[in-house]
Amino acid sequence: MPKLQHEEGIQVNITAAMVSELRTKTGAGMMDCKKALTEAQGDMEAAVDILRKKGLSAAAKKAGRVAAEGLVAGQGGQGCGVVAEVNAETDFVAKNENFQNFVDGVVKAVQLAAPADLAALLAADYPGTGRTVAEEQTHQIATIGENINVRRFSRLEVASGLVACYVHGAGKIGVLVALETPAADDERIAALGHNLAMHVAAANPQYLCRDEVRAEELEREKGIMREKALASGKPANIVDKIIEGQVNKYFGEICLLEQAFVIDPDQKVAQIVAAVAKEVGAPVELKAYVRLQLGEGLEKREDDFAAEVAAMTK
Numbered sequence: 001m002p003k004l005q006h007e008e009g010i011q012v013n014i015t016a017a018m019v020s021e022l023r024t025k026t027g028a029g030m031m032d033c034k035k036a037l038t039e040a041q042g043d044m045e046a047a048v049d050i051l052r053k054k055g056l057s058a059a060a061k062k063a064g065r066v067a068a069e070g071l072v073a074g075q076g077g078q079g080c081g082v083v084a085e086v087n088a089e090t091d092f093v094a095k096n097e098n099f100q101n102f103v104d105g106v107v108k109a110v111q112l113a114a115p116a117d118l119a120a121l122l123a124a125d126y127p128g129t130g131r132t133v134a135e136e137q138t139h140q141i142a143t144i145g146e147n148i149n150v151r152r153f154s155r156l157e158v159a160s161g162l163v164a165c166y167v168h169g170a171g172k173i174g175v176l177v178a179l180e181t182p183a184a185d186d187e188r189i190a191a192l193g194h195n196l197a198m199h200v201a202a203a204n205p206q207y208l209c210r211d212e213v214r215a216e217e218l219e220r221e222k223g224i225m226r227e228k229a230l231a232s233g234k235p236a237n238i239v240d241k242i243i244e245g246q247v248n249k250y251f252g253e254i255c256l257l258e259q260a261f262v263i264d265p266d267q268k269v270a271q272i273v274a275a276v277a278k279e280v281g282a283p284v285e286l287k288a289y290v291r292l293q294l295g296e297g298l299e300k301r302e303d304d305f306a307a308e309v310a311a312m313t314k
Contacts, residue, residue, distance in 0.1 A: 012042035022047055052139065070094060070148075072174035072292050073103045074165040075111060076193070078184050081163025082110040083174040084153035085292050089146040094171055099148070102140045103171075109133050110153050121153060151298075154290040160184065161287075164193025168201040175200045176290040179273075183282035192276045192284070195263055200291050205256035208289060213255070221250055256289060 014037045022033040025048060032051060040046035069091045074083030086103045093099050105127050109115075113124035126136040133150060141148050154176060156163045161180040167173070175197040183189055207213050225246045229239045252258045257270040264272070269286070277284035 014038055014042060018042065018044070022051070052142070070151075070294060071100065071103045071171035072167060072294050073107050073171060074167055074174045074176060075107050076163050076165030076176065078162055079160075080111065080155065080157045081165050081176045081178070082107055082153060082155045083165060083167075083176050083290055083292055084110055085151045085174070085294060087149045087151050087295065087298070088144070093144060093146055093148075096144060098140060098144055102136065102148070105129075105136065106133060106150055106153070110155055114155060115153075118150070118152065122150065152292065154292065156288055156290060158287060162189055162193050164190070164197045166194060166197030166201060168198070172294045173201045174290075174292045176288075177286065178288040179284055180287045181277070181280075181282055181284040183280045183284070186280045186282075188276055188280055189284065192273070196269065196272075196286065196289075199259070199262045199269065200256065200289050202262050203256075203259050204291060204293075205259055205289070206254040208255065208286070209257045210251045210255050213251070218247070222247065257286065 014034065018037055019030060019033045022037060022044060023030060025044075033047070036047040036050040037044075039050055069089060070085065070087040071094045072083065072085045075081065084103070084106050086099075086106055088094070088099060106121075108127045109124050110121060112127065113121065115121040115124055122132065122134040122137070124133050125131075126133045129136055129139075131139065137148055137150055156176045156178040158178050158180045160182055161178065162184040164177045164179065166175045166177075168175070177193050177196045177200060179189060179193050179196075181189055222243055225243045226239060229242050230236065234242060252260070252268075257268070257273075259269050261267045261269050261272050267275075273284055273286050
């Protein structure tokens with residue numbers, strides 16, 4: 001290891017232990033740590049700053065790359081629940097402990113700060129670091145070596161009740177279900193919330209109830225139904241009755257409360273909620289839900305891994 005000369009004439013040994021300590025603190029490579037300590041004349045904090053500054057430069061270059069993998073994570077509880085999506089470039093970064101911890105910290109930041117939008121979340125304090133979420137994101141880009149992007153989040157609250165959270169497929173889908181009820185402590189409410197969240201993950205409803213369906217969307221669907229009915233030769237005087245039945249079926253496909261419950265398809269979701277309310281002897285209202293699917297709407301990068309490895313060996 002090299003010896004360094006301070007201005008006072010004292011030589012400083014850059015030991016393997018110092019390099020290892022800096023690597024543990026920053027996650028940077030061994031050679032980068034050694035160079036930073038050499039530049040900082042053995043000052044650990046100064047070396048951290050050097051790596052962070054270099055990391056900011058490296059992170060800026062990585063930030064333009066496509067990030068459509070990553071994790072969806074969340075946390076439920078009485079009164080409030082949150083879910084967030086954080087993207088990275090490759091699917092195996094989701095197995096990286098640093099990345100997993102970062103995502104958990106983003107979820108906690110949403111819980112604590114209750115940000116109004118993504119900009120507010122990025123400006124919020126990231127727990128336990130003294131950095132903002134945006135600064136911690138940049139730090140993780142430099143540490144992990146991939147573009148990382150806090151893409152979106154949702155936070156549901158109920159005045160009195162429970163917000164259940166379910167994460168499916170090791171972070172591929174995250175769901176929140178908000179139940180307004182004075183019986184939030186009842187384990188049957190927790191079970192209902194969990195089962196409803198699983199249902200949302202599987203059935204992917206587009207709306208909570210039919211009142212939320214946009215009028216123009218409904219009219220477009222009716223127009224398609226009408227054209228199909230007339231084209232099939234159905235008499236015009238019964239087309240309206242046919243459409244009425246098809247509209248109800250349509251609502252049953254896209255509206256959560258009218259969907260057939262995945263665990264008991266003979267019952268609609270609204271009937272399941274009513275049955276549990278009767279069991280616990282208290283009102284239960286399904287107020288809202290959120291479903292985030294990893295990479296939804298993002299253009300994923302198509303890699304030829306074999307070609308990439310071959311190129312690296314040339």
